[in-house]
Amino acid sequence: MDYEQAGELKIGQVGIANLRVRTLDVPRLVQEMNERVTRAPKLFGRAAVILDFGGLSRTPDVASAQALLDGLRGAGVLPVALAYGTSEIELLSQQLGLPLLAKFRAQYEPADAGESVAPRAAPAAPVREVRRSAPAAAALAAKPAPAAVPKPGRMQLANVRSGQQLYAENCDLTVMATVGAGAEVIADGSIHIYGTLRGRALAGAQGNTAARIFCRDFHAELVAIAGHYKVLDDVPDNLRGKAVQVWLEQDQIKIAALD
Template sequence: MDYEQAGELKIGQVGIANLRIRTLDVERLVEEMRSRVQRAPNMFGRAAVVIDFGGLSQTPDAGTAQALLDGLRAAGVLPVALAYGTSETDRLAQALGLPLLAKFRASYERADGAAPEAAAPPRREAPAVAPAPEPARARAAAPAPAAPAASVGMIQSAPVRSGQQIYADNRDLTVLTTVGAGAEVIADGSVHIYGPLRGRALAGAQGNEKARIFCREFHAELVAIAGHYKVLEDIPKELRGKAVQIWLEDEQIKIAALD
C-alpha cells in the first residue's frame, strides 16, 4: 500500500489551507480531502483552500484542473485560488476564473530550504579625492552604529473568544488566559498559553520550524507549526486536558506532556 499522500495540506497564517499537489491523481486527491473533512468537520468543512501546482513537473491542463476543483468542492472544501508559480499557472488561473496568491508559494520555498537569489555585486565607483581638511574646522565624530532593537513578544491578557484571531507578527505570542473554541492564535515565533486552549494555535507561521507551542490545558481543535498540523481527532486522548508542549521533528508534529 502506498502511504505517501498525493497532496500535502498545510495551514496558512490566516486559516486558509494550502494544498500542494504532489501527485496529479484527481480521484486520490479528492478522497484524501474527503477523509480530512470527515475526521475534522469543524476544521475542514467548507474551508477555503489554495491549490498549489508548484510541486509538479508540468502544469495540468484546464480540464484536469477543473475536475480537481469540482471534486474538492464535492469533498466539502472550497478552492478559492491558485498559488502563484509560473506564467503557465497564471494562464491556468485565468482559464479557471480564479485569482493567484503569491504568498503561499514563497512560504513553501522557504520551508523547502530553497536558497534565496544571490544579490548582485555592488557597483564599484571611482574613488573621489577628498579635499584637504580646513585647519579651523574640527572634524565631527562619526556616530556609533545603533544597536538592533530586541524583538519583544506580544502579550494577550484578555480571553480570545470564538471568532477572534490574534496574530503576533515576527515575534512570540503569550496568552495569559483562555483561547476559546473557534478562536485562533497565530505567531511567527512560539505560542505560550497559560490557560485552556480550546481553539486553534499556529506557531512558526512564516516557516520557522524551531517554533513551539506550550499550553497549560490542552483541548485544541488544531495545532500547527510551520504549516504542519494536527487536529484534535489525531491527538492521543491521554494528552487532552494536560499541560503539553508541541514541536516539529522530521516534519512531524510531536506532542508531549509537561512535567
C-alpha cells in the same frame, strides 16, 4: 458629490489552507481531502483552500484542474484561488475563473527540504573616499556600534473569543488567557498560552521550523508548525487537558507533556 459606500472593502490577515499538489492523481487527492473532512468536519468542512501546483513538473491542463476543483468541492471544501507560480499558472487561473494569491506559499509553507535560495544582494552604493584626521579616525573607531533593539513579542491579556484571529508578525505571541473554540492565534515565532487552548494555534507561519507552541491546558482544535499540522482527533487522550509543548521534528508534529 460624496456617496456612502454600500460595502467597505478591507484587506487583512486570513488563515486559509494551502493544498500543494505533489501528484496529479485526482481520485487520490479527493479521497485524502474527504478523509480530512471526515476526521475533523468542524475544521475542514467548507474550508477555503488554495490550490498550489508549484510542486508539479508540468502545469495541469484545464480539464484535469477543473476535475480536481469539482472533486474537492464534492469532498466538502471550497477551492477559492490558485497560488501564484508561473505564467502558465496565471493563464490556468483565468481559464478556471479563479484569482491568484501572490506569494501565498511564502507565508504558510517553508521551502522544500534541501532547496537553498541565495539572498539577493543589494545594489552596491557608490564608494566615496573620505579623509579624516588621525584623532577623528581614532574617536570614530572607539565609538561602539549601537546595539540592535529586539522586537518585542505580542502579548494578549484578554480571552481570544470564537471567530477572532490574532497574528504576531516576525515575533512570538503570548496569550495570558483562554483561546476559545473557533478562535485562531498565529505567530511567525513561537506561541505561549497560559490559559486553555481550545481553538487553533499556528506557529512558525513564515516557515520557521524551530518555532514551538507551549500551552497550559491543551484542548486545541488544531496546532501547526511551519505549515505542518495535527488535529485534536489525532492527539492521544492522555495529553488532552495537560500542559504540553508542540514542536516539529523531521516534518512531523510532536506533542509531549511538560513536566
